[in-house]
Each structure stands twice: as structure tokens, then as C-alpha cells.
Amino acid sequence: MxxxxxxxxxxxxxxxxxxxxxxxxxxxxxxxxxxxxxxFAGHKAHQVAEDLIEWLGAQGLRGLLTPEEQRTADPHVVLHAVDRMHPRSDLVAALEERLTEAELTAAASxxxxxxxxxxxxxxxxxxxxxxxxxxxxxxxxxxxxxxxxxxxxxxxxxxxxxxxxxxxxxxxxxxxxxxxxxxxxxxxxxxxxxxxxxxxxxxxxxxxxxxxxxxxxxxxxxxxxxxxxxxxxxxxxxxxxxxxxxx
CATH class of the missing domain: 3.40.50.1000 (HAD superfamily/HAD-like)
Known part of the structure; x- marks a missing residue:
């Protein structure tokens, strides 16, 4: 057949x-x-996750993530990890905005x-x-x-x-x-x-x-x-x- x-x-x-x-x-x-x-067919999700993790590192906040979370390919894992430590904070709002900007870029492809x-x-x-x-x-x-x-x-x-x-x-x-x-x-x-x-x-x-x-x-x-x-x-x-x- x-x-x-x-x-x-x-x-x-x-x-x-x-x-x-x-x-x-x-x-x-x-x-x-x-x-x-x-x-994320064109703008890969793992790239977005890496960018969010790097941004946290630049703020001296990479330690908010567990070693496993620091290797994640899912940007939502990064967002939830920070929210777990600082729920509904300005930090979460800033990270969410960065994720939104990345999603808007991804939407084009x-x-x-x-x-x-x-x-x-x-x-x-x-x-x-x-x-x-x-x-x-x-x-x-x-x-x-x-x-x-x-x-x-x-x-x-x-x-x-x-x-x-x-x-x-x-x-x-x-x-x-x-x-x-x-x-x-x-x-x-x-x-x-x-x-x-x-x-x-x-x-x-x-x-x-x-x-x-x-x-x-x-x-x-x-x-x-x-x-x-x-x-x-x-x-x-x-x-x-x-x-x-x-x-």
C-alpha cells in the first residue's frame, strides 16, 4: 500500500x-x-532559553536556577524557576518581557x-x-x-x-x-x-x-x-x- x-x-x-x-x-x-x-520553527526555543539564562547571569542571578534548569532548552522552565523564588516580582516581569520579545521575533518565522x-x-x-x-x-x-x-x-x-x-x-x-x-x-x-x-x-x-x-x-x-x-x-x-x- x-x-x-x-x-x-x-x-x-x-x-x-x-x-x-x-x-x-x-x-x-x-x-x-x-x-x-x-x-519556534525558525527561532529555536533552546536559543531563547540560553538567552534568558545568560541575561540572568549578567544580573548575577544565575544561581536562582538549579544546575538542571541552567541546561534546559525550554524558556518557560527558566521563567517558572525564577517565579518560584520571586513570585510576581519585577524580576519575573522583566524576564517575561524578554521572553515575549523573543516570541515576537519567532512569530515572523x-x-x-x-x-x-x-x-x-x-x-x-x-x-x-x-x-x-x-x-x-x-x-x-x-x-x-x-x-x-x-x-x-x-x-x-x-x-x-x-x-x-x-x-x-x-x-x-x-x-x-x-x-x-x-x-x-x-x-x-x-x-x-x-x-x-x-x-x-x-x-x-x-x-x-x-x-x-x-x-x-x-x-x-x-x-x-x-x-x-x-x-x-x-x-x-x-x-x-x-x-x-x-x-
Whole structure:
């Protein structure tokens, strides 16, 4: 069997599994980095983490990080480590701003997730309301969406990171903000995310969850966090096909 035929069969199986979940959604909340784009495809996340660690070192504050944290490739690990020692401080605010600036730079070279753009437009065309609930800066999400002419599909419902890091996912804070602002019922709301923190936040908010796993590692992490086989897709193509079937 050719790879194209295998892909077609896989998409068809995923389409039928997720059809009930997608068909009943009247509001869809999106995580940003992953389901909509690969934010650090061009401007690598490990470079951002290194820059943040170097900045802390220049302030004489590298010791706020454990040896393991000083080797991390995840900028959010650096941010959370400093917040653990100095929660909601000016230092955290300065570090968060540096991370936001790095994200804004990365947004210019981000890779669109396959099928995300047409899925977003199709959902809007069929009357579904959209919002973003992300641990990235809302400024970053808006900048990317503007560059793809998608901002109007979400405006004004873009909810993201603040300097109160305790409210980042898996806390449901930004999901609850989106639900309140859109006037959505929880039964008719679906979250599309690609990490266990997205899944946990959705469950805490009492809404449905659809996992996007672009590779086997992502799929395994979602399943280990409790996502069922019918709640995870490896491509948004199957979701797009269901959306196109909506009245």
C-alpha cells in the first residue's frame, strides 16, 4: 500500500472518531503554539532559553536556577524557576518581557500547522466562535494571526500569559476567561491542544478536548495524560473534513 493510501485511510479513521466531538462544538478554544503554528520553527526555543539564562547571569542571578534548569532548552522552565523564588516580582516581569520579545521575533518565522488556516476559516464560516487560550504572550499570538490574515477570526478573544505564572495552563484561568467572554456553554465548547497541560486545563474547565499530536512523542504524552484514542488526531486534515460537513 502506498504512503498516500495509508495517509488517506488514517485520516478517514480519525475523521469518524472525532466527528461527534467536533460536530457539537459551537465554540472552539485553540492553544497557539502547536495546533496553529510551530512558533519556534525558525527561532529555536533552546536559543531563547540560553538567552534568558545568560541575561540572568549578567544580573548575577544565575544561581536562582538549579544546575538542571541552567541546561534546559525550554524558556518557560527558566521563567517558572525564577517565579518560584520571586513570585510576581519585577524580576519575573522583566524576564517575561524578554521572553515575549523573543516570541515576537519567532512569530515572523513560525511554520503554520498544516490545515490549521483553512480549518480556522471553515469553522468561522459555519458559525463557530473561536478563541485562543495559550501560555504564550497574547501579543505573540496576535502578531502571528495578523501576519496570516486570521486575526479577525479570533478578535477580540486572545487570552495568554500574564506575569502571574500560577495562572498558566494547566490552570484553567485563560479557558475560563474565554468561556465568559464568548458566553459559551461548557457542553458546547471544545479545546484543541497539543500538550498534557492543555488536556488538564480543559478537564478542569469542564469542556471537551481534542488533542493534536504531530509526532509519536506528542501522541504518547497525550495518551499518558489520559486522552482517549478518539480524542487525538495526527493531522488537522480530518478535523477540517468534519468542519466542512457542518451545515
Amino acid at each position: 502506498t504512503s498516500d493510501a495509508t495517509q488517506t485511510e488514517r485520516v478517514a479513521r480519525e475523521r469518524e472518531r472525532v466527528r461527534p466531538l467536533v460536530a457539537r462544538a459551537r465554540v472552539v478554544l485553540w492553544d497557539f503554539d502547536g495546533p496553529i503554528c510551530r512558533l 513560525a511554520w503554520p500547522t498544516p490545515y490549521a488556516d483553512p480549518l480556522i476559516r471553515t469553522l468561522v464560516a459555519t458559525g463557530v466562535r473561536l478563541a485562543i487560550a495559550t501560555n504564550n504572550s497574547p501579543r505573540t499570538a496576535r502578531a502571528y494571526l495578523s501576519g496570516r490574515n486570521l486575526e479577525a477570526c479570533f478578535a477580540p478573544h486572545v487570552y495568554g500569559r500574564t506575569t502571574n505564572l500560577a495562572l498558566l495552563k494547566p490552570h484553567p484561568y485563560c479557558l475560563d476567561r474565554a468561556l465568559t467572554a464568548t458566553g459559551a456553554t461548557r457542553e458546547a465548547t471544545l479545546m484543541i491542544g497539543d500538550t498534557p497541560s492543555d488536556l488538564i486545563a480543559a478537564r478542569r474547565a469542564g469542556i471537551g478536548f481534542l488533542g493534536y499530536a504531530r509526532d509519536e512523542r506528542k501522541r504518547k504524552l497525550l495518551h499518558e495524560a489520559g486522552a482517549g484514542a478518539g480524542d487525538v488526531v495526527t493531522s488537522l486534515e480530518s478535523v477540517l473534513q468534519v468542519a466542512r460537513d457542518r451545515p
